[in-house]
Amino acid sequence: MSKEVIEKAPAKINLSLDVLHKREDGFHELEMVMTSIDLADHLTLKSLPEDKIVIQSNNGFLPLDQRNHAYKAALLVKETFGIQLGVEMLIKKKIPIAAGLAGGSSDAAATLRGLNQLWKLGLSLDELAVLGAQVGSDVPYCVYGGTAFATGRGEKIERLSDIPQCWVVLVKPKKGISTGTVFSALSYESLQHPATRSMVSAIENQDYLKMTQLTGNALEETSIIRQPAIEKIKQKMLLFGADTALMSGSGPTIFALCHKYSRAQRVYNGLKGFCNEVYLVRTLK
Incomplete structure (x- = not known):
């Protein structure tokens, strides 16, 4: 055996x-x-x-x-x-x-x-x-x-350090995006640069609020041009009470962070009818 x-x-x-x-x-x-x-x-x-x-x-x-x-x-x-x-x-x-x-x-x-x-x-x-x-x-x-x-x-x-534990709602739109396509379409002059090193400090200080204020993805705008649904889903997440919403990687998945489970549940339920692939999970310690 x-x-x-x-x-x-x-x-x-x-x-x-x-x-x-x-x-x-x-x-x-x-x-x-x-x-x-x-x-x-x-x-x-x-x-x-x-x-x-x-x-x-x-x-x-x-x-x-x-x-x-x-x-x-x-x-x-x-x-x-x-x-x-x-x-x-x-x-x-x-x-x-x-x-x-x-x-x-x-x-x-x-x-x-x-x-x-x-x-x-x-x-x-x-x-x-x-x-x-x-x-x-x-x-x-x-x-x-x-x-x-x-x-x-x-x-x-x-x-x-582990980030302060929170709930994560993920939405994967039907249409995929090729990472290569996103990177080759980048316009470096107009990129929005997130404050990545400040994010590191916020995590080290276990400052959840600061962390949610600093989320950012330089690829997001380019991916949204290819798939406008990303922006729509982000806006819906914020409307339903997410602390922050952002595209992950080169997309197309968008995630929302919520400190409270009740909020996460509301975001999850609100998007369940809008997209097939919706997940509600925790961050890992």
């Missing part, structure tokens, strides 16, 4: 996302504050005697081959450490796909943590994060989870 490991892969939201400039390597220099929320995929990993990677999922839209971040992570571990064994993974998806919530990156991070246990590699989280940067920019953050300040293309991580 092969041993199995179960890993939780939580989604993230960006409390602040700033684009500083385009780098010579084609990536963008970013400053972001991210936090994990209790909307998560669950991965079950089993070692196989044959040298192959097998992925199954409850979500029919998820690619199960080399296009999948978890597959890439498993292949990277095998190649880096010369492992002849295979792995079978079952990915139970709860995080919507292509939503700006780092679902794929979190699956990859969970794969790295899981294989580290399964194959007794003895790697630290820091070592797994370095490995994860080869899979995708958000993977190093997802290896750690929690709240963090990310710089570079998102792979340089400084861990922060």
